[in-house]
Each structure stands twice: as structure tokens, then as C-alpha cells.
Amino acid sequence: MQKRQDAQEQTAMFLERCGIQVTDREKQAIEVVDFGLPDYPSSGLQLLTYINTPRYCAKELVLFPRQTCPEHLHPPFNNTPGKQETFRCRWGEVYLFVDDEELTLNTAQGEPVCQPPTGFEQWYTCQRYILLRAGEQYTIKPNTRHWFQAGQRGAVVSEFSSESRDDLDIFTDPSIKRVG
């Protein structure tokens, strides 16, 4: 529990740092997600959901320095094509890896710009990425594999999307269960 409270407080500090005001009630509702993996905070994500309805959803995502959200996709459900999401970086930098051939390969003169968390490399298959800095955004198509990692200072990212159904997320690592 202490781990969760510390992470919530650190998350609130990241939000405050970039001018995002939240209520005390919201601070306590910040989700600290370890994906059931043993290496949190290396793998992990913190988030605050503002609104989630069948028609739309909005959240703030907070990543600590070099923290990684594991690779997953949002499958079709209820006669929809699956969750579509727009990531808008508000603060810091985020490397967003997506199965999209129009993106850049994960190498700069032979050196990858990001490494998956140690010991979990096999569960990261997307090799193409876009780097988002504050004020930049990218829309991830439904049913498309993606993962993301913060830069050295961490990142705050607004997520605008269709309905969020975390229970349906499919992770490349079959040991991950996002919910429950």
C-alpha cells in the first residue's frame, strides 16, 4: 500500500509541475498500474481518468523517468473497431512504439533509442516509433500493437479516446492481466 501511496504522490507532483490542477479526491483516485509484473516501476504506468463513457474517454498518463508501458493492443468489441486513442504529450518526452510502417525505425546510427525493460525483451515486437515532445500528438489506430517509454525526465501525456475497456486489452506478454 505504501508503494501505491508514494506513487500517487509522485504522480500528483508530475501533474502539478506541468500546471495540471487536480482535486484531492482525484489524487486519491490515481491508478498505479504494475501490470502484475515484478519490476515496477521499470514496467508500469500511473493514470488519472477524467471521464470514461461509451462515447468518449479522457485521461492523464504519467510516466516516471524511462518507465515503460508494456506492449498491447485494443481489440474490437461490441461492434466497434476497438479503442482508438490520441496521445498528446504535455510535459517531458515519450517514445511511442506503434505497428505503423510510416514511423521511424528504433535506431540512430545503429543504436536503439529505447530498450524494453531488461528480461522482458521478447514481449516487445514493435520496432517503429515516434518521439513526442510537449505539444506534439499522435493517434493510434484500433487493434494496433503499441508500447511506450518516457525519456530521462519522465512524461505527462493526455489521452483522448473512444471508450476505454482495460479488461479487454491484449498484451504481447501473456502473463500480464491489466485488470483483476
Added chain:
Amino acid sequence: MQKRQDAQEQTAMFLERCGIQVTDREKQAIEVVDFGLPDYPSSGLQLLTYINTPRYCAKELVLFPRQTCPEHLHPPFNNTPGKQETFRCRWGEVYLFVDDEELTLNTAQGEPVCQPPTGFEQWYTCQRYILLRAGEQYTIKPNTRHWFQAGQRGAVVSEFSSESRDDLDIFTDPSIKRVG
């Protein structure tokens, strides 16, 4: 045209003040809306659309001090109930008037907390409001009349919603056409 550029620059300053980063291209895409009324900026609104798809929409709304967005509603279309929107105040204060009987009446000891723009009073019928400060939010049901006015310092408001179709908006003042 000068009026539009000045308003865009002022809007960019409001966004910057509350820590919202935008690209140069976005600055030039800021919409300055006078609703075809003669009293801009008393009646008016400035906004930046991040994303608008059939599945969801996200914008920043900027209101100058005491500026008012005229009363309107978002009607059903294409077998949807009409645009539903969540207003989240990021900076300043916004008085949001909505046809919702659970809200407070527009009086404090007999004095209204807001007045519609002078000369246009007849086109403002909602008498109940909620005051949103930074970090507070409210969701407006589809097909429901609403208008809003900033406090003394102005306001920055994030809008999360279903698809935005400004051309369909119905204003109480029949002379207003939102889209040319």
C-alpha cells in the same frame, strides 16, 4: 484580419500561462469565433481543436475576462443522441449555465452571479449554473441548452466530447450561425 491575429496571440498567451504547450502550426489554427454577433469579444470564444473524429473529440476553449459563449444545444444526428461534452476547467473560472434542475439558481442573495451580454438578454434562458474552478469538471448531456461565461480573469477549459459538428449547433438566438 488583425482582430483575428490579435485574438489568436492573446489565446496562445492564456494557454502558455497555464502550462499548455502548442506548436506554431496550432497557434495559427486557433479559431476565433464571433458567432456573427456585433459585440465580440463580449460574445465570443477562442478554441483549439486537437482531434475531432466520428468517435471522439478534444479541444481547449479559451475565454477572455467575462467573455460569454451564447446559449445553444447539440441536437441528435446520424442516429446518435447528439454531442455530449465534458468541460474541465484548467485555469481561471467559468460559470456554466445548463438546463439541469439539479444545479444552483443564478442568484446569490438576490443578485445574479452572471449577466448575459447587454442587449442580448432575451436569448439566454438557462437560469441554473455550476461554477468550475481549475481542476473541476462537469458533463453536459446531449440536446441540452447551455451557455457559459468566464470569471474576471478569463478561463481555459478542456473539452472532451463525442464527435463535434459545429454546423448542427442550434442557438437560442436565431440570428447566430456558428459555421458560415
